[in-house]
Amino acid sequence: MSIEVVNVSTWYGDVVAVNDVTMSLGAGVTGLLGPNGAGKTTLLHMMAGFLPPSKGEITVSGQPAWRNPDVYRHLGLVTEKEAVHGFLTGAEFVLASAKLHRLADPKRAAEKALNLVELGDPRNRRISTYSKGMRQRVRLAAALVHEPSVLLLDEPFNGLDPRQRMQMMDLLHRMGDEGRVVLFSSHILEEVEQVSGTVQVMVSGRLAASGDFRTIRRLMTNRPHVFSVNTSDDRRLAQVLIGAPWVRGVEVEPAGLVVQAADYGAFTRALPGIVRREGLRLHRLRPADESLESVFSYLVGAS
Template identity: 60%
Template sequence: MSDLVLDSASRWFGNVVAVNDVSLSIGPGVTGLLGPNGAGKTTLMAMMAGYLAPSAGSVTLDGQPVWRNTAIYRQIGLVPERELSFGYLTGRQFVRANADLHKLPDAAAATERILGVVDMVEPAARRLDTYSKGMRQRIKIAAALVHEPAVLLLDEPFNGVDPRQRMHLMDLLRRLGDQGKTVLFSSHILEEVERLARHIEVVVSGRHAASGDFGAIRRLMTDRPVQYAVRSSDNRRLAALLMAEASVRAVGLRKEHLDVQVDDLGSFAVGLPGLARQHDLTLFELSPSDESLESVFAYLVAR
């Protein structure tokens, strides 16, 4: 049972602050690190893995500092987002090299064991540069797990992976979490996190935005004010009608459409067609205008 703790951890590069005063704790099981691209997820992962020193604050594993603590490295496995640069090696050679770097007493047996865990025994004789994206991800996980670490960190592990391979990777990570390992994976895709992790940490612009059960945070995201573009046969008349609706916070009249801000997306979307029909209006468009992850996370940070 291992706990990875960041205490007021920051990291800057010159005048650029990549991670700003982040405090969080990651325990056994599967945790999702959710945030838009550029939020600082990769920098956080590098600090947790001991590859990058915090500029301020601390990163510890079971109370021991991670940075420049070679004994701790035996307890951590990192699966980076960047592509493998050892295409001339076979999968087996790549995993074996990591086993040898950790000076495992029986590196050959450890290599074969972990190749079986990730279902890569048969393709292991092939060169890495012949692998599909999903196979490369699995062989990277094998290399990160060959020394049986208590903590596994994965940076955007599902990027570019086809649906079948994605399911295989998710099943593998669930099994590792069920075995008591501390598994943390980063993603900018809400649905990936929802399918795999019940506990999530949300970061945006290098700051810690939210933490806790996925359902509670998802409700925060769903219940936030949402901006919609609405176009009808009579926008001025519809605007007056919408201002009387309890779920509508504001209405802006544009040249060809209305900008409508609503508090309760469910009741607004359900009630709008009936309202239009009752007043003999025709709806031509109803579309979200700010549904990017960046806007969702910015809302969470501002709370």
């Protein structure tokens, strides 16, 4: 199984949600990383056949995703927005999904899916009594009930406690190792790092970077970094830093120094020694540009 996205764009009036994205997804776990509003959900919905591309083509194992109900025999989707009936028990909800798929033994399939997500006694309680994490798991069970070879998950770790997050990560790993195509979206770098081997980075509707996690991490680490620094003598430190090869610029402000480092590692390793040698006292050292938006904006420029 595979998903092929070829020159896909979609727009709503004058707003471009996805802009000329091309990617190929095979067996294993892939993380779709990007800040909120990057177009991740729109892309997932097009892969699932919920939305048509305005331009380009999306295929699931060679078959078009749009207007092709047969795709759902092999595809499971867990949306970010919850769409569950609170008056049903977890077991009833998953059983209903099994029946919609017209499985030969829906009760057995529902039981297997519930066990897979480790939803024990709560399966017989109404979903309206569930925590956020439990609702996530019962929705995942409904998506897995027909044992799809392609699984799409939109922000699947939202609302999970640490133990549930580890269970979810382990489950995604196992499904990837089984040869399934697993794609999940996230705006949190650490989630993607712990789960996926391949990363697709989206920013403002564009595919900004693509590759294994080490490649993406290297791009992020090698970008220029801005630090806020405050010492007992900021002007003295500025005079020393301005000549360093791993510093691009230094500004002296009332609150301290704003240092643009060309090399993140070299700057953070050298600064403690400089402070000691100059007899200064370091009061503050804080990255000033560590938001996801700033990181991803750099990747757009580097791509």
